[in-house]
Structures are given as structure tokens and as C-alpha cells.
Amino acid sequence: MITFDHVTKRYGERLALEDVSWHMDEGEAVVFVGANGSGKTSILRLVTHEIQPSSGVVTVGTFQGGRLGRGPRALLRRTLGIVYEDFRLLDDRSVFENIALAVRIAGRTTDAEVHPRVQYALEEVGLQSQERALPHELSAGEKQRAAIARAIVNRPAVILADEPTGALEDRSAAEVVALLRRVHQEGAALLVVTTRPEVATALQGRTLRLHEGRVIAGTATATAAAVPATAVTG
């Protein structure tokens, strides 16, 4: 499903990831845990093709390595559901419209196609009563649930979450983690990056620890045994 093969990423002189290799299968949950600047977000940006590796190969589903054209890149992103720390909801439209936008982007254009999907996603995250609310009228936890609804509405094979509880207080964070876990249990693969070890524990996924761009602990694939960091990173 997703494979990093000896991936290194540099931003100018700064090394963000160094010779990182790992793989996740369909329906699996993988959590990268590390401090700020450890390279977590670079992993997600490589998966979504926002950035290209300096060396190595990133494979996502059938999209293998190299720089994708704008069309294939958009197609790749439509197969993913993405949740950001800062929610990234469009502030000038309601919760319903934010979620509906993802459905329309996926090519389902009629109201008959859009409405049931959005209603389903709203039910999944428990936001039916807030469908007409604008983002600024929601709490942080509700915003993140709306963002999760937008991520799951097209039933993607993989949900990516970049520090999903970063802007939330404990209770909302626990609700969001529980929600992500439920989405995963319903069949979606989950790739989460976080600074919080307790999120990784709660999600009960395979955990990889990142430090200064290197994987220092965890298992590179679902079938491999946990090995020291040097072996994991190749």
C-alpha cells in the first residue's frame, strides 16, 4: 500500500529524513511518533506528493516513485483522506459544504450523490446537529471531527493524520483518537504522525519512533520483528 525505500529528504542544507525505509499494508495502522522537527510531517508530505524525496523511492498504491504530473497527483490525493492539526476547513462555508466539497472533488456531482454521503460522514463523527455551522462557530474538537468527516466521506483506502490531536484539549483529543480508531476498525488503513506517545498507544497501531530524520525504534513492516534502529533504517 505505502512503501518508503531508502528515502532521504533534504531542505537545502537541512536533513529532514535520512535513509528511511518502511512499508504499510492495506487496513494497517501505523503511527510515527517523534518530537517537532523529527521529520514526521515530511513523511506525510512525501506520501501526498507535496514534496519529492532527495533520494529513494516512495510508492503509494499504484503510484510508484518519481515526480507525478498534476493530473496523476490529484488522482493520488483523491485516494487518500487527510486530517491536519489545524483542520484546514474552508472558513467561508458550512460543515456540510466543507464535507460536500471533498465529494464533488472526487467526481460525484449531483445532490443525490453528495447528500447521502455527507449525511453518513456527519453521523460517523456525530456532527449532524452542526451541519449548517461555519467553522468559526465550532469548538476545536468539533472542527477536527468535521475534518475527519471530510477525510472519510469518500471512503478512502488510507487516512493520513498529521498531529490530529495537536490543537485539542484532552477530552476532545480522546474523542478524536477513538473516532480514528473506529474508522480504522471499519477497514481504512491509518497513517498518523504525532508527538504524543499516548496517541500511538490508544490507536493500537504499529509504532515507529523518529528522531532527527531517522527511525530509531519500531518495525519497518507488519511482518518484521522489532529490530534496532540501524537495521530498520537500512
Place this chain on the structure above:
Amino acid sequence: MIGFYLREASRSFRHHRGLAYTAIFSLTAALTLCGLLLLLTHNARMALRLIGDRREMVIYLKDDVTDSARDVLIGRLTDLYGSVTYVSKEDAWRDFGRQLGDPSLLEAVQDNPLPASLRVKLKPELLNTEAMEVTARQISQFTEVEDVRYGQEWVRRLDEMGNSLVRGTIAVGITVALAIIFILYNTIRLTVLARRPHVQIMSRLGASDRFIATPFVLEAMFEAALSAFLSLALIFGLQQALASRVVGLVFLSPATALGFVAAAIACAWLASMLALSRVLRAVGA
């Protein structure tokens, strides 16, 4: 889907009213300038056509041409060049006397020296300098013809005037088209930059370039269409105000007015496509 795109375009327009109004104001000014020249050209060309339609060729016949030869010649000229009116020697003499104002002045002249002539009202496609020169040359080849006159210099000047008007309109049209493209190119760029976070989010969600761009293209086309209608309204108002003072001043034909609006919309489409192809990359979409 078009309903969704129109809603998105309307949303973008409402959110950036200042930019949109500035664009509409600038476009209206440029289009009004172009429209005024179009009105001037339209009316001038109509006037020139009216004058031009009166252009005719005078063919002087030899004195020894028989009636039957003359009739054959009239038939051939009618087929080839246009309608023909025969002016006999006597008619010409009478007309000359009338032009002098005092027919008694001619009583001293014993013989009528004026030749019979044929006046040819040329077909529309022959009403230009080159065609008239060729026609005159061809007609002068007939054995019955003494001379052919059609006021070459006058015809040439009339044609030059018409051509200058057309060239002027094309030059101003191109200048205004470039101005429209420049204005809308920058307006769309600024609008997209102002909506940068929205565009980036859509891109992260997997929106294609077409999905992101279409509302902006529609917005630009709407602004151009609105500006074109506004400028036509201004020009119509001016024409109505001047109609009582300038005899024969008419408004643009419906086809020209529609073409004017269509050209503005086409420029807007081109400008927005150019702007979006660059700016979407620039905002990292």
C-alpha cells in the same frame, strides 16, 4: 456541476468585491473607448457606403455606333458590370443646357458636340479602386467605346478613407483586447492569491486544476460580459443624446453588439486561462 461552479464563482465574487468592482470599472472604461471607436467606424462606413453606392462609370460612345450595336453593348455591360442607363446625344445636350442654367446660351452652337454615353451603376463587388480600374480597362476595349471616366482620384481617396477607418478600428481593438487581458490576468492572479489557503486546501483534497480553475474562469467571463453590457449601455446613451444633433447617427447593429460582448468574453477566457496556468503553480496548488 455547472451549478456548483456558478455558486463558487458567485462566492468568490462576493468575497472579493473590491477587486471585482475595480476590474469591472477598468474593463468598462477600456471597452467604452473601443465601443465608441466602433460606433464612429460603423457610422462612417455606413456614410462611405452611401456615397460609394452612388459611384458610377460613364462610358462615352463613338458617334458611329448603330442602335443595334449599342443595344448589344448595353446587354453585355449589364451582364458583366451592373445596371446601365443610356444617355443619348440629345439628352446630354439638354442636360448640359440645364446645368448652364440658361439654354439660350447654347443656341449659338450649330452642332451638338457631346457624345452619347452609358452610365453604369456598378455591382457592389466592383465598388473599389482596383476593381474599377480593371473594369474601366476592360470596357475601353469594346470597339464602340470612345472613353471611360469614373473619377479615379475620388474613388481612390474614398477607399483609402474606408481602409484607414478599418485599420484604426483593428488597432484600437487589439490594444483594448490586450488591455482586457492584462486587467483580467492581474485580477484573477490577485483573486487566486487572496484565496490561496482555499486553493491549497482544494489541491490537498485532490481537486484537479480544472475543478479549481473553472469558478475563476466563470468569474472573469462574467466580469467581462457585465463590463461589455455596461459599456454598450453608455455608448447607446451617448448615441441617443447625439442622435438629434448628428443626422443619421445610428447605434451598432445587433450582430456587432453581440460580437463586441462575445469578443470581451473570449478575451476574459484567454486571460483567466493564462493567469491560472501560472498562478496555480505559484500558490503550490
